[in-house]
Amino acid sequence: MPPPGEVAIVEMRDGEPRISPSDPGPAAVRRRAGAYHTVEVEVDTLWHAHEMHQLLYAFDGSVEVESGERLYFLPAQQAAWIPAGVAHVTRIRRVRSGAVFFEPSTVAEPGDRVRILATAPVIREMIQYAERWPIGAPPGPDEALAERFFETLAGLCRDWIGAEAALCLPTSRDPLIRKVMALTQADLATADLARICRAAGLSERSLRRRFPAQAGMTWRRYLHRSRLLRAMALLSEPRADLAGVAEAVGFASLSAFAKAFREISGESPGAYRRRLNAAEAESP
Numbered sequence: 197m198p199p200p201g202e203v204a205i206v207e208m209r210d211g212e213p214r215i216s217p218s219d220p221g222p223a224a225v226r227r228r229a230g231a232y233h234t235v236e237v238e239v240d241t242l243w244h245a246h247e248m249h250q251l252l253y254a255f256d257g258s259v260e261v262e263s264g265e266r267l268y269f270l271p272a273q274q275a276a277w278i279p280a281g282v283a284h285v286t287r288i289r290r291v292r293s294g295a296v297f298f299e300p301s302t303v304a305e306p307g308d309r310v311r312i313l314a315t316a317p318v319i320r321e322m323i324q325y326a327e328r329w330p331i332g333a334p335p336g337p338d339e340a341l342a343e344r345f346f347e348t349l350a351g352l353c354r355d356w357i358g359a360e361a362a363l364c365l366p367t368s369r370d371p372l373i374r375k376v377m378a379l380t381q382a383d384l385a386t387a388d389l390a391r392i393c394r395a396a397g398l399s400e401r402s403l404r405r406r407f408p409a410q411a412g413m414t415w416r417r418y419l420h421r422s423r424l425l426r427a428m429a430l431l432s433e434p435r436a437d438l439a440g441v442a443e444a445v446g447f448a449s450l451s452a453f454a455k456a457f458r459e460i461s462g463e464s465p466g467a468y469r470r471r472l473n474a475a476e477a478e479s480p
Contacts, residue, residue, distance in 0.1 A: 227339070228299040229346035230331030231323070239288040248297040249306050250278040251353060253323045256472075257291030258429035263310040268364045269425045272432035272472050273320065275313045277357055279306045294323040297331050302350045307357055314361040322349055363428075363460075365421060366411040372396055373410045376403065377418070384423050385446045389415060423447065424460045431469045438465050
């Protein structure tokens with residue numbers, strides 16, 4: 197079953213995705229809110245939008261959502277909020293995820309952009325509980341309970357939207373800067389500015405001028421942040437080794453890695469890994 201109310205985007209104008217007109221969505225979508233679950237799927241979508249708000253949760257692995265001029269990283273045990281009508285691309289690599297879709301009228305002040313939510317652990321339990329009411333299923337005998345449950349979850353979403361985790365990277369409409377970003381992501385462990393400039397056909401001087409203008413940060417800052425976000429994804433993998441993760445993303449020492457990781461996540465790499473493992477062990 198495809199996600200509800202998905203609207204393909206058929207063209208790009210001036211670097212901006214344009215959403216094509218659509219019908220109201222599948223006739224099977226009858227309830228105002230419902231759950232949608234995936235297990236280890238490979239997804240690399242086209243630009244699209246939903247006619248319902250989406251609360252997306254990664255039980256394990258990590259998801260990328262690109263929207264506007266930001267690339268958002270959804271690590272394991274966190275949620276992304278994608279408002280109805282917001283154009284985005286989703287990339288999922290063998291991730292177990294769950295989502296709840298809401299009719300636009302059910303969530304006040306949903307915002308106009310994607311956000312990674314700094315949510316409480318209760319969200320995992322609520323996403324799992326919501327799976328008894330699939331979004332495409334007809335109403336059942338417990339529909340009154342479903343309405344109360346999703347009304348409560350929608351109210352919590354209003355609060356969570358205000359608690360955002362800054363887990364994103366800039367993107368760019370400049371083809372050369374996009375190429376530099378892709379080359380950087382492809383070789384985080386040994387990324388070298390001179391080598392990347394040669395591969396992209398840019399001088400270092402030109403890159404130092406154009407990159408901040410497009411990305412809002414220097415290339416060095418972009419590299420540093422990319423390494424930490426990649427580390428969060430790697431630490432979610434079973435039997436992740438701290439030293440191996442640090443080396444894989446380009447940190448010369450565990451102490452430097454731990455200090456930088458704490459700045460972006462609020463906890464040490466070891467504590468982050470233990471929390472993910474504990475949550476996974478408790479999942480049904």
